[in-house]
Amino acid sequence: MTILGKQIRLERIVNRNTGKTVIVPMDHGISVGPINGLLDMKEIIEKVADGGANAIVEHKGLVGEGHRGGGVDIGLILHLSASTSLSPYPNAKTLVCSVEEAIKLGADGVSIHVNLGNGGEKEMLNDFGKVSYEARTWGMPLLAMIYPRGEKIKDEYDVKVIKHAARVGNEMGADIVKVSYTGSVETFKEVVAGCSVPVVIAGGPKMDSDREILEMVKGAIDAGGSGVSIGRNVFQHKHPDRIVRAISGIVNDGISVEEGLKILE
Secondary structure, three states: OHHHHHHHHHHHHOOOOOOOEEEEEOOHHHHHOOOOOOOOHHHHHHHHHHHOOOEEEEOHHHHHHHOOOOOOOOEEEEEOEEOOOOOOOOOOOEEOOOHHHHHHOOOOEEEEEEEEOOOOHHHHHHHHHHHHHHHHHHOOOEEEEEEEOOOOOOOOOOHHHHHHHHHHHHHOOOOEEEEOOOOOHHHHHHHHHOOOOOEEEEOOOOOOOHHHHHHHHHHHHHOOOOEEEOOHHHHOOOOHHHHHHHHHHHHHHOOOHHHHHHHOO
């Protein structure tokens, strides 16, 4: 029964025809406060849903604010871990929600953030193990956001540490693994090859141009990636619906970067 439940929930956050996904994380409020793009949650969720996003990620306190009572459907992934930029240890994530609470709030999936290579790694991996067990018990899809980020990491975009991070998520029981893009199709192929579950890329800091965003997405898909989980480059875009439509076109329909740019005109 739990396997069937997970399959049904996954279809709410992944395109059932392509097996790929466009996720828009909106969990930034705890980390950095009420930033531009996330002030009116109902409005931004409406826009990314209209653009064709498969799911959003948010914390439990905002679930009610984003409920629209109409419009295009969109999956809900509830984020279970948090830290703030005000902390002396901003890379040390702690659990602030449970799988059971996510189910009660109507979530279609849960996510956890783990940073490798810093002093809090041991605790975060311990939390990951607990969440993975609970997610399997309840048949809840688990998205693991894994980053090599801490005092032992010299370059968090190095393919060696990125593919290690993806493999950690895989071996810990995640259904989808989110990592940073390594910068090229060739190197990202190594990441995908070492992970037997779908790999999606993070959007990272706000980029300078639409072309830069779409080229990153195209590179990840060409390397065998299964989609994206892009936040600031979507919800802070002047046309969130159009950039999502362009990204979704590359992810799910195989359009080119040039075709994607035409959507944004």
